[in-house]
Amino acid sequence: MALTFIAEISANDTDTENLVFTGIPQTYTSLRIMGIGNTSYALSQGFNGVFALQFNEDTAALKNAYMRQATNNSSVLSNNPGTFNASYGECGSMSGTTPDSGYYPATYIIDIYNYLGDSTYGNVQYFSRSVSATSHSSFYGHTAYFAGTYKNQSSAPGDTPITSLQLKSGFGNWLRYSKFSLYGRD
Amino acid sequence: MSFRQDRTNPSTAVSNWHGRSETPKGWPSTRVSTWMNGGLFGAGGSGSSIEIIETSTATTAAVTFTSIPQTYRHLWFVWIIPGDSHNWGNFYSYALNNPVLAGGASTIFNQIDDARALTTNGPQPANYGLKMAVGDDSVSATSVQVHDFTWMYYSDSPGSGTTSRWSSALGSGFAGNPTTQMSQYLTGWNEDGGSGASLPITQLTVNFGDGVALPSGTVRTLYGIN
Numbered sequence: 398m399a400l401t402f403i404a405e406i407s408a409n410d411t412d413t414e415n416l417v418f419t420g421i422p423q424t425y426t427s428l429r430i431m432g433i434g435n436t437s438y439a440l441s442q443g444f445n446g447v448f449a450l451q452f453n454e455d456t457a458a459l460k461n462a463y464m465r466q467a468t469n470n471s472s473v474l475s476n477n478p479g480t481f482n483a484s485y486g487e488c489g490s491m492s493g494t495t496p497d498s499g500y501y502p503a504t505y506i507i508d509i510y511n512y513l514g515d516s517t518y519g520n521v522q523y524f525s526r527s528v529s530a531t532s533h534s535s536f537y538g539h540t541a542y543f544a545g546t547y548k549n550q551s552s553a554p555g556d557t558p559i560t561s562l563q564l565k566s567g568f569g570n571w572l573r574y575s576k577f578s579l580y581g582r583d
Numbered sequence: 584m585s586f587r588q589d590r591t592n593p594s595t596a597v598s599n600w601h602g603r604s605e606t607p608k609g610w611p612s613t614r615v616s617t618w619m620n621g622g623l624f625g626a627g628g629s630g631s632s633i634e635i636i637e638t639s640t641a642t643t644a645a646v647t648f649t650s651i652p653q654t655y656r657h658l659w660f661v662w663i664i665p666g667d668s669h670n671w672g673n674f675y676s677y678a679l680n681n682p683v684l685a686g687g688a689s690t691i692f693n694q695i696d697d698a699r700a701l702t703t704n705g706p707q708p709a710n711y712g713l714k715m716a717v718g719d720d721s722v723s724a725t726s727v728q729v730h731d732f733t734w735m736y737y738s739d740s741p742g743s744g745t746t747s748r749w750s751s752a753l754g755s756g757f758a759g760n761p762t763t764q765m766s767q768y769l770t771g772w773n774e775d776g777g778s779g780a781s782l783p784i785t786q787l788t789v790n791f792g793d794g795v796a797l798p799s800g801t802v803r804t805l806y807g808i809n
Contacts, residue, residue: 399631402809405656431657431808433735433751468692468701501773504735504753528753528771530688532706540692540701540769574748576736578656580632 400429403579412437412570417454418579419561421512425581428509430562432577433502435529438569440493442536443469443529447567448489448505452521452547454563461486463545470531470538485565486545489527496533499572503529503539508582514549514558521547521559632809633659639803645790648805653738653783655807660789662730665800666760674730675712675790679750679774679781685709686775693717693768706775712790713772716756728758732772733808734784741780749776750784 406416421428436446444467452460463486464479480487491503507525511518525543549557564577634655639646651658662674677683688705691714702717716730732754741747752772759765774781787805791797 400633400808402632402656431733431735433748435748466692468690470690470703471701473692473699473701497775497777500747500749500776502735502748502751504733504751504771506733506753526753526755526769528690528769529751530690530703530705530771530773532686532688532775532777538688538690538703538705538771538773540690540771542769572748574739 399583401425401581401583403581405576405578406564407576408571408573410573412573414566414570416564416571416575416577417561421560421562421579422581423513423558423560425583427582428512428562429580429582430505430507430509430564430577431580432505432575434505434566434575434577435491435499435502435572436493436566436569437499437572438493438566439495440491440537440568441495443492443539444474444490445568446491446493447487448491448503448527449485449565449567450488450507450523451485451563451565452549452559453557453561455547456484458482458484460484460548461545463487463543465541465543467539467541469536470534471536486523486547488523488525488543488545490529490539490541491566492529492531492537492539493569496531496537501529501531501537502574503527505577509559509562511555512559514556516553516556519555521549521555523547634807634809636805636807640801641803642797642799642801644794644796645788646803647786647788649786651737651785651787651805652807653785655738655809656736657808658734658737658784658787659806659808660732660787660804661806662789662803663801664728665798666726674714674716674792676715676732676772677710677712677788677790679784679787682710683712684774684776684779684781686777687713687773688775689713689715689770689772691717691768691770693766695766696764712788713774715754715770715772715789716768726758726760728756730754730756732770737782737784739782741776741782748782750774750781
């Protein structure tokens, strides 16, 4: 597998709600996002933080579906059967600023398939791993697998190319140390 | 054309990527050295961002990677162990910025056959390794196990306040054989910087949990990802 760097985004000097990769090359088989992040929000536990992935900055309802398997800091969580007709694809979580003012980042690897707009393969699919471990015992750590799909369709399922990916902090803003790199895979 | 030689300006627009007439735009926010180092101008035309830093075929329980180059975005560690009947359940990492800091934590979501479980560790005492994996004993000689860990942005500088962070990693692995037991896991791993800086990572030791020698054929490789 060849992994080729495409671009990097970060919140830089200001906590930021949305980080966006734009102008994504249409020359790879699939994409991978690798990065770290945390939210400026004071959460009551890790899974209250939502990493929302939005394709082509499309925030319309009824476009996404996703599900997860996960643990919090104290137990294996019951299976989440999935969320349908959502306005974003959930692909991760974070611990927030309650444990030590946000020093604990979550770490993410997200793979995105069928992004070229080739209807032969149907809608976009993604698979994500999201983890964070804190020294605090009150549910701030987590490990999770997420999988989901986005309805990139105009006239046929999967016929709209993905040219941008918006990484949204669902509660609060990405802390300024948050950083993500985008790679193409062949 | 004029641009900073140590690092180019961040940009989210990548439509001109790899355009040699606009090299800095094509490689936004990268160290210039990476363009030469297997990236834009790498031999062979693969353009892969993954490079081997060091490979070890030692069978000692622990192996230490020292003087880790500070020129990559991420570190990726892959550990392949062939079949053996010893305890293969746990291994640890430690000695980041030797000595390792107190207070780190790890959390492991694992599945052995049809049972799912959680193992949490933290806060840890000083110089104590953070657990990276969990499994079970006595897998047959036909088994195999593969582990991989990624330390994101390991070469970042330490800081203070909410503009800084502590080192962290994501790990996953699989072990099993074709006829009996299987195991998989997903690990969250964060070093606590409460007693000092945890970044950048310059040294890394990975240690097999019970200290026994590993079977011949073990391969441990540390990669850098540009």
